[in-house]
Structure formats: structure tokens, C-alpha cells
Amino acid sequence: MTSTIAGAYIDKLKAHFSVRKDEELAQRIAVGKSTIASWRQRGTIPLTSRMKLEELTGVSYQETQREFVADVGEISHLIEAGLNLALIRLGSKLSPDSYSAWAIWLSLNRRKLLDLIFEDQNEGSGERNMEGAVTRTFLRIANNQLLTPEQLLQLRASASED
Known part of the structure; x- marks a missing residue:
């Protein structure tokens, strides 16, 4: 794409x-x-x-627009699923009170998380195909290689120092 x-x-x-x-x-x-x-x-x-x-x-330019938006939507859903998976994985290590605080923090710091995801993509195989890059990144999240609980803890700690 x-x-x-x-x-x-x-x-x-x-x-x-x-x-x-x-x-x-x-x-x-x-x-x-x-x-x-x-x-x-x-x-x-x-x-x-x-x-x-x-x-x-x-x-048709309009048809191309619709297809492009649909493709971007599919990619967004995959990224969203990756972020949710990271939160669920982290939640298993937290108390209910701190889980709520984390959910709020993740929501407020979505941009930092997306930066981390796209930084990972840029360091990857040099893949120019966006779907392939996002899929590879999602698989890294699913395999607990990216956005691990430890990475999230470190990211939040560094954010509170700013």
C-alpha cells in the first residue's frame, strides 16, 4: 500500500x-x-x-479513495488490537486499582506507544509494504517481543521523569 x-x-x-x-x-x-x-x-x-x-x-479516483481508507482502517484495527493485547498482558501483572490507572495512562500516551511501534517498524527489515510492516509488528506484540510489560513499565517511568 x-x-x-x-x-x-x-x-x-x-x-x-x-x-x-x-x-x-x-x-x-x-x-x-x-x-x-x-x-x-x-x-x-x-x-x-x-x-x-x-x-x-x-x-475512478473516488473508488481509489474508498479502497485506501478501507486499507488504512484495517491497519488501524490491527494496531489497536496490538495495543489492547499489550494492555491485557500488562493487566495480568497488576492489581485492579493500578490496572485502571494504567488504562488511563495508556489512553493519554497513545502517541508515545504508536511512536514506539513505528520506530520498531523502521528498524525492521526495511519493508516498504505498510500492511506487511504492521502485521510483522503485531506479531512481535503477540509474541511478547514488543510492548512487553517491562517495556511499558519503563516507558511510563521515563514519561513521569519528563
């Missing part, structure tokens, strides 16, 4: 024309290769260009 809707649409256009490179797509749709690079970098394609491309190819 590409990281933007524009990138996903460009990839669909390349598939439509059976080309592999952005430069080849640029030739097929009569724009400069820098135009496609700009669309990718900005993460958006101007409306007039999208309309022309849809008319030319029949490839």
Missing part, C-alpha cells in the same frame, strides 16, 4: 496502462514526469487533472 491516496491512484493508473515507471505513465497521460513526482510528493492530484484522467482511463 502506498502512503497517500494520490500515490494509490497513480499506481492504479500505471496498472491500467501496464507500465512500471512513473516516467512511462507520464508519457501515456501526456504530462511531465515532474508532474507525477509533484502529485506524489504533495499527496494530492488537482481536481481538473483527476477528471481528465478518469475520462481518459475510466479509473
Whole structure:
């Protein structure tokens, strides 16, 4: 999965024309290769260009948007499941009172946990496929290799020092 809707649409256009490179797509749709690079970098394609491309190819930008959002939603659910699994695993080591405090702390510090997850992904196999990277990270959480109770305790201790 590409990281933007524009990138996903460009990839669909390349598939439509059976080309592999952005430069080849640029030739097929009569724009400069820098135009496609700009669309990718900005993460958006101007409306007039999208309309022309849809008319030319029949490839729907709105359909691409829906598919992209659905894919991101699936990834979010997997990350959420990983965070919940980490909390459950930690909860087995806590009293009921401290479990409530931890649930609140995890909720308030979700960003730090997500940073830890994505830091782990970046240190991984260099995988560019987001689904693969998230799945690999979830499996590391499930196998108690990431977001372990010990890591969470250390993260909370370091947060209270800030």
C-alpha cells in the first residue's frame, strides 16, 4: 500500500496502462514526469487533472479513495488490537486499582506507544509494504517481543521523569 491516496491512484493508473515507471505513465497521460513526482510528493492530484484522467482511463479516483481508507482502517484495527493485547498482558501483572490507572495512562500516551511501534517498524527489515510492516509488528506484540510489560513499565517511568 502506498502512503497517500494520490500515490494509490497513480499506481492504479500505471496498472491500467501496464507500465512500471512513473516516467512511462507520464508519457501515456501526456504530462511531465515532474508532474507525477509533484502529485506524489504533495499527496494530492488537482481536481481538473483527476477528471481528465478518469475520462481518459475510466479509473475512478473516488473508488481509489474508498479502497485506501478501507486499507488504512484495517491497519488501524490491527494496531489497536496490538495495543489492547499489550494492555491485557500488562493487566495480568497488576492489581485492579493500578490496572485502571494504567488504562488511563495508556489512553493519554497513545502517541508515545504508536511512536514506539513505528520506530520498531523502521528498524525492521526495511519493508516498504505498510500492511506487511504492521502485521510483522503485531506479531512481535503477540509474541511478547514488543510492548512487553517491562517495556511499558519503563516507558511510563521515563514519561513521569519528563
